[in-house]
Amino acid sequence: MNAELQSVDVYNPVTEHWTQASEMQAKRAYVSVSAVNGCIYAIGGWTMKDGALATVERYSVTEVQLLLCIVFYHITN
Numbered sequence: 902m903n904a905e906l907q908s909v910d911v912y913n914p915v916t917e918h919w920t921q922a923s924e925m926q927a928k929r930a931y932v933s934v935s936a937v938n939g940c941i942y943a944i945g946g947w948t949m950k951d952g953a954l955a956t957v958e959r960y961s962v963t964e965v966q967l968l969l970c971i972v973f974y975h976i977t978n
Contacts, residue, residue, distance in 0.1 A: 904930060905928040905929060905930045905948055905949065906928060906929065906930070907924045907925050907927070907928045907929075908921065908924055908925075908953075909921070909922040909923065909924065909925060909941070910922070910941075911941065911960070911961055911962065921943070922960055923960070925956060925958050926946055926956075927946075927948070927951075927954060927958070928946065928955060929943060929946030929948065929954060930946060930947050931945075931946055931947045932944065932945060932946035932947075932954075933945055933946075937960065939961070939962045939963050940959050940960060940961050940962065941960040941962070942957055942958070942959050942960075943957065943959075943960075943976050945957070950970045
């Protein structure tokens with residue numbers, strides 16, 4: 902299934918509830934996600950329009966905001 906999503910849902914294990922957060926700047930399919938030090942990172946991914954994405958977006962649980970934090974560049978010889 903190729904579902905490009907822009908939505909962010911955050912799970913709170915204390916309350917056992919999901920809440921909807923701000924949308925990511927880019928729709929993504931096949932994205933890697935990791936949680937570190939109170940932040941959720943959406944790493945890379947793929948879209949029909951752009952192909953492989955070279956960006957990382959960070960959602961801060963404490964600041965309740967989503968930021969584009971890294972853009973990777975492919976360097977060729």
